[in-house]
Amino acid sequence: MAVKTFTDNTSLPASDINTYLTNSGMTYIGAYTASATTLFIDGCFTSTYNNYFITFQSTSVTTTGSFMFKLRASGTANSTNYGYGGFQYYTTIAATAQQNASDTSMLFSAASGTSYTFNTIYVSNPAVAQPTPIMVDFVSWYSNYAGGSIRGFHNVSTAYDGFQITSNTGATITGTMRVYGIRQA
Amino acid sequence: MTRPIISGINVETGETIERELNDDEYAEYLIQVEKTIGLYPDVVDEPATEEEPVDELVEGEQP
Numbered sequence: 001m002a003v004k005t006f007t008d009n010t011s012l013p014a015s016d017i018n019t020y021l022t023n024s025g026m027t028y029i030g031a032y033t034a035s036a037t038t039l040f041i042d043g044c045f046t047s048t049y050n051n052y053f054i055t056f057q058s059t060s061v062t063t064t065g066s067f068m069f070k071l072r073a074s075g076t077a078n079s080t081n082y083g084y085g086g087f088q089y090y091t092t093i094a095a096t097a098q099q100n101a102s103d104t105s106m107l108f109s110a111a112s113g114t115s116y117t118f119n120t121i122y123v124s125n126p127a128v129a130q131p132t133p134i135m136v137d138f139v140s141w142y143s144n145y146a147g148g149s150i151r152g153f154h155n156v157s158t159a160y161d162g163f164q165i166t167s168n169t170g171a172t173i174t175g176t177m178r179v180y181g182i183r184q185a
Numbered sequence: 186m187t188r189p190i191i192s193g194i195n196v197e198t199g200e201t202i203e204r205e206l207n208d209d210e211y212a213e214y215l216i217q218v219e220k221t222i223g224l225y226p227d228v229v230d231e232p233a234t235e236e237e238p239v240d241e242l243v244e245g246e247q248p
Contacts, residue, residue: 030196036203037189037214043197065221079213104217162195170189170218179196 026053026180033176035060041179042072042162045126049181054121056165058175064112065169067119068105069136071126071154072162079104084134084152092144107168108136108150115142117175121163129159189214 004016029044029052045052058067070077084106085099100107111117119138126132132154139147167173188205195202206214 030194032192032194032201034192034203036192038191038193038206038210040191040193041196042193043195046197068217077210162193164191164193166214166217168217168221170214170221172189 023183025183027183029179029181031176031178035172035174037170037172038164038166039173039175039177040072040077040162040164041177042075044163044179045123045161047127050125050184051182052123052126053180053182054123054163055178056117056119056121056175058111058117058119058173060114060174061111061167061169061171063167063169063171065110065167065171066107067109067111067117067138067173068107068166068168069121069134070105070164070166071123071132071158071160072164073158073160075162077164078154078156078158078160081155082106082134082152083155084150086136086148086150086152088148089146090144091146095148098148098150102155105166105168106134106136106150106152106154109138109147110140110142110145111167111171111173112142115140117141123163126160126163129157131155131157132160 082103083101087095089095109117117140122135124133135151137149188211192203
């Protein structure tokens with residue numbers, strides 16, 4: 001529902017503009033750019049928002065592999081009970097299924113060398129001590145790989161305040177993560 | 186031998202952290218890497234191009 005409905009030939013006071021800025025669809029929380037084997041943002045999940053939107057762009061990895069998304073609480077990653085299913089897409093062959101009932105992370109994308117990847121991640125109620133729904137969509141400019149999408153849960157009833165991204169081959173990743181809170185009004 | 190680096194930020198405090206993996210993180214790192222070794226082809230240094238695709242993945246291969 002709109003905060004306010006504007007009509008023609010009326011003024012647009014600063015207060016209305018500020019209201020819209022305050023209540024925009026997503027609120028930027030923070031970002032981080034680095035080259036490391038583990039990239040993380042802590043303190044981003046709070047009781048302020050139920051749902052969060054994360055973008056992750058990588059520009060290089062030192063070893064070919066996939067990315068691993070894990071939730072963090074007080075600076076420590078949880079590495080158990082990520083259950084997911086989805087598909088990987090290719091430009092020249094049929095899609096393949098990807099699933100795991102209880103993995104050490106949400107495994108997603110494929111990256112190699114200086115191949116660029118773009119990934120979006122939705123996380124619902126991570127700061128609440130209940131299983132956390134996670135949806136990941138990704139595109140990777142690598143060989144005939146096109147990208148994919150996976151959905152699932154972190155099936156642990158713990159409250160989290162952050163997340164991290166690593167490579168399943170232990171690669172050093174160069175990339176940028178941005179996190180936004182989704183407005184609830 | 187130096188350990189891999191973990192790097193990040195706490196957006197509540199604004200503090201950035203960059204350090205070597207601690208003992209627990211390094212043990213988990215070693216297990217993960219050992220589990221994954223051999224799954225992937227050699228590193229491709231350049232992105233694929235329309236003219237010259239590289240090392241195409243084949244059906245059934247986990248990317």
